[in-house]
Amino acid sequence: MRAMSLDDLRTLFLNSLMLLTASICLAFPVSSARAQTETHVADLFSIFEPSNEKEIGAQQHKKIVAQYGGEYKHDGLNEYVLDIVLRIVTVTEKRNEPWQVTILNSPVVNAFALPGGYVYVTRGLLAMANNEAEVAGVLAHEVGHVIARHGVERQSRATGMGLLGAIAGILTQSADVARLGQTVGGLFLADYSRDQEYEADRLGVKYLGLAGYPREAMADFLQRLEDHSEYAAKVAGKEGKSGQYDFFASHPQTEDRIEKANQLARLQKDDLNRSYGTERYLLAIDGMLYGDDIKEGVIRGREFLHPDLRLAFKAPKGFQLINSTRAVYAKDGRGNQMVFDLDPRGLRDMSIDQYMSTVWLKKVNHNRPEIIQVGGAVGAKTRFVVNQNGRKIYVTAVVINFGYDKVARFAYHSRARSSELEARYEESYSSFRPMTYDEAAEIKSVQLVIQKVNYNESLDDLVGEMVQSSHTRDLFLLLNPVFKTRDPARGDTYKTLMYGTQEGR
DSSP: OOOOOOSOHHHHHHHHHHHHHHHHHHHSOOOHHHHHHHHHHHHHTOOOOOSOHHHHHHHHHHHHHHHTTSBOOOTTHHHHHHHHHHHHHTTSTTTTSOOEEEEESOSSOOEEEETTTEEEEEHHHHHHOSSHHHHHHHHHHHHHHHHTTHHHHHHHHHHHHHHHHHHHHHHHTOHHHHHHHHHHIIIIIOOOOHHHHHHHHHHHHHHHHHTTSOTTHHHHHHHHHHHHHHHHHHHHGGGOOSOSSSHHHHSOOOTTHHHHHHHHHHHTOOOOOOOOOHHHHHHHHTTEEESOOTTTOEEETTEEEETTTTEEEEOOTTOEEEEOSSOEEEEOSSSOEEEEEEETTOOTTOOHHHHIIIIITTTSOOOOOEEEEETTEEEEEEEEEEEETTEEEEEEEEEEEOSTTOEEEEEEEESSOOHHHHHHHHHHHHTOEEOOHHHHHHOOEEEEEEEEOOTTOOHHHHHHHSOOOTTHHHHHHHHOGGGGTSOOOTTOEEEEEEEEOOOOO
16 A cells, blocks of 8 residues: 545545445355346446457556556566466467566466456466466466457446446546446456356366466366465454455356366377476576565554554454555455555644544535544544445544644444444554554565475474464465475475565566
8 A cells, every 4th residue: 555645535435335345246155046146237237349359458457457566577577477378379369469468566366367468467376386387277267268258248247337336426426436437347346257267267278288288287276276265264264254356256266167177188188298397487486576565565464564654553353454555445244344545645734623524524424523542643533324325334434643744544334333343443443553663674575485405304394494474384385285295305396485675566
């Protein structure tokens, strides 16, 4: 998150509410009947038939890159991943068309594509892969989506759904809200169908084989994604659900996808000598940034820390944090959420309650602000109710003076008002605090480093040398699954995590 400002809470509220609604639909499975109903509703808005697929991708490209923290650059890695995609597309009917490949600066494990040959993969996904063939598997899957024009189909539905944002813009007299509808529609609402996913898997296995990769790599990486989801759920524990913005959020997770991919590989089996490209892949990702980019802030459980802005706070209990370049979100899976941002323009010579009423909430009917103290800083709090599509949304809004040139803002949105929720909200905004220079300096970037096992080193030795976390052993085995079934041997190559210098992008 970078310091920024929003015109008013109405825009911020609709922004976060629409993001929340879309992400909840993606993160939590729905029954087949409900899924069919949602598809029919979306089809009612399917009014868009694009004439230029490249134009679609170009229009959405900047939004995608901004949403995922910008483009990530690492010496030689960007060209290497581009070569993998070009090797795949060479065996397709789109071999003569331009393709653009972007590594996104995000720790989430995800990959996707846009119409017109725009392919994206996060550095979080690259860290999970064991070899070049696995990366080729997921990229061949995304190429399959593009060639089958799945993105065009869902873009058509998303554009129609974006009309809802335009209608909201008219009702609120806000051009920002109208534009938001198009952004949210394009990025979140229209996920792939299950049949589209199967078709992309089938095409991906076909392309892998034609490109000279082991066809089994598709199923191998689907298993890697499954392992990552289980690890993320374990880390989240009782603090929230995992997987809001990972691969399975926009790609339906079905129990039989791995088996179907294996069946396809077996049916097309041949006697050719196919390489997984393990050594060259590990060399390419050696030194890559891992986890949070400290320039955007760091999430540690429920706590968000930003060493550059020198601030920290906790999400409410039971909420999971999600960072973005515009704001910090948190949600609990029950329709309740938190949004945090900074207004870098400060109080502008106003009192804290005047700022809340005449700047932040100037277009919202709210109760008279209550002056509060948060860690020695003056703040203000108010509550109000917003009617959204016939449903009441209960909002608790808090502003805190974070110095001469910054105002911290929390907005908590609930489906129902309760003293228990309000207590959790109070614990959250009361945790807001400035960080000391020494505390900020202790937050260091983490790099993924490739090493070889030395003589007589055990699994415990390797785990002990890695950057420690709450589930260090589990994370080490996620990065190095070969050691789940055998002990490390001298000369084995493995991934580990070490503190390092922050890389540029």
